[in-house]
Amino acid sequence: MPADTAAAPRPRFSRPEWLSSAKVFRTEVLAGLVVALALIPEAISFSVIAGVDPAVGLFSSFTMAVVVSVVGGRKAMISAATGAVALVIAPLNREHGLGHLVAAVILGGLMQIALGALGVAKLMRFVPRSVMVGFVNALAILIFMAQVPEITGVPWPVYPLMFGGLALMVLLPRITTVVPAPLVAIVVLTSITVAAGIAVPTVGDKGELPSALPAPGLPDVPFTVDTLTTVAPYALALALVGLMESLMTAKLVDDITDTRSDKTRESIGQGVANVVTGLFGGMGGCAMIGQTMINVKTSGARTRLSTFLAGVFLLILVVVLGPVVSTIPMAALVAVMVLVSFATFDWHSVHPRTLRRMPVGETGVMAVTVAVVVATHNLAIGVVAGVITAMMVFARRVAHLAEVTSVVDPDGRTVVHAVTGELFFASSNDLVHRFDYAGDPGHVVIDLTGAHIWDASSVAALDAIETKYAARGKKVTITGLNEASAEMHGRLAGRLADAH
Secondary structure, X not given: OOHHHOOOOOOOOOOOHHHOOHHHHHHHHHHHHHHHHHHHHHHHHHHHHHOOOHHHHHHHHHHHHHHHHHHOOOOOOOEEOOHHHHHHHXXXXXXXXXXHHHHHHHHXXXXXXXXXXXXXXXXXXXXXXXXXXXXXXXXXXXXXXXXHHHHOOOOOXXXXXXXXXXXXXXXXXXXXXXXXXXXXXXXXXXXXXXXXXXXXXXXXXXXXOOOOOOOOOOXXXXXXXXXXXXXXXXXXXXXXXXXXXXXXXXHHHHHXXXXXXXXHHHHHHHHHHHHHHHHOOOOOOEEOHHHHHHHHHHOOOOOHHHHHHHHHHHHHHHHOXXXXXXXXXXXXXXXXXXXXXXXXXXXXHHOHHHHHHOOHHHHHHHHHHHHHHHXXXXXXXXXXXXXXXXXXXXXXXXXXXXXXXXXXXXXXXXXXXXXXEEEOHHHHHHHHHHOOOOOOOOEEEEEEEEEEEOOHHXXXXXXXXXXXXXXXXXXXXXXXXXXXXXXXXXXXXXXXXXXX
16 A cells, blocks of 8 residues: 555544553542442431432432432532532422422433523632631531431440541541552441441431342323423423532532542433433432542542542442441441541631731621521522622722712812722612712813723613712713723613613
């Protein structure tokens, strides 16, 4: 064959991150196993909240983790059945049954795909740091609070087992990090309880583990407008709560790993995962912050392999090794989650030195976020409350930044009012009262070189100022408008009163 017609060399494909070294591969595999073990009691508990069989929550966690590991936008983040989604769909299941719940999960997934494609992830830029810190601290508190029922009214051996597990996880990393400390703690505590015949609550006490795989299919509901109107509100709530929790978690992992993630891809990926989960009869889900912290912060995972294996190991554990997993003492998993809660909490944010230096408004926003999340047990509601509070604090702060400096010409016939600052609904309302309409000379110049017009309220305020001067026979000239302000003022000036 002539040289010029020889086949072009095949393109080289980059090796996956998890194959970059044996250490990375081992870390990802063991992290996936630890997360899978921690997912089992959580998924069962969320199934109880949603009012469905434990198998539904367990298989939902499997499908969510596996699908998101492929289509998601944040590496190493764990998605599974969650309490937030369970709370949203529980009333629908209670009133209309599992078929409607599954239909809502599928529809909610489709809504998430649509919202992701429309760029809802870009709204994350409006979440301030104080809300993010409050979100993290509230999460840590909720994780800890969720463990309290597991250590109240239980046999006394639970306490030494739990503290022993905590001590093991704190001390072992100082000796070796070859094997994740949480996995060692789970294995050691399980071996002790089984060998010594110690009677303590186990994973098996949470519910019967499934023994067969689910079959895919459409939900058992009539495909009518009535069904759509019934499930649509729950589907929308699921979509919004799931996206908010997932995007906040992705941002948190970005900060921990000092890497960026594709939030749009993550939004669409969550939707795809929920659609697949619904087709397998699952209860849906979103990112799990506690398990993600185990995977990323405690176990050191950084790639998609850990997320994928968390789902695969979960399926193997509950279907193949169900009898063995059932013997794991809850004390071991409680110890893991307690350590996660302490590691997740931002202790620096509540240090007296930090609180003294931090503006009161910032601390207040953090406190509101924490209080609302802890009170409602809903991270999404807390984030919304925190963002609204932050907006109010910001508006109050900048509302007083519009200043007016006045200079009268030597001839006494002209006064120049130089306005500086941001003009919007909060600051412009006060602007109207900053002028001496009766005492000013016949020609008034309002210089906006140092200001910016942001909204119609500001244009209306300038119209009101001109009207007050005109009523006294005085002429007003507005100068110094930048391009954007001039465009808005030219479009709206003198026309806003017509709306009334």
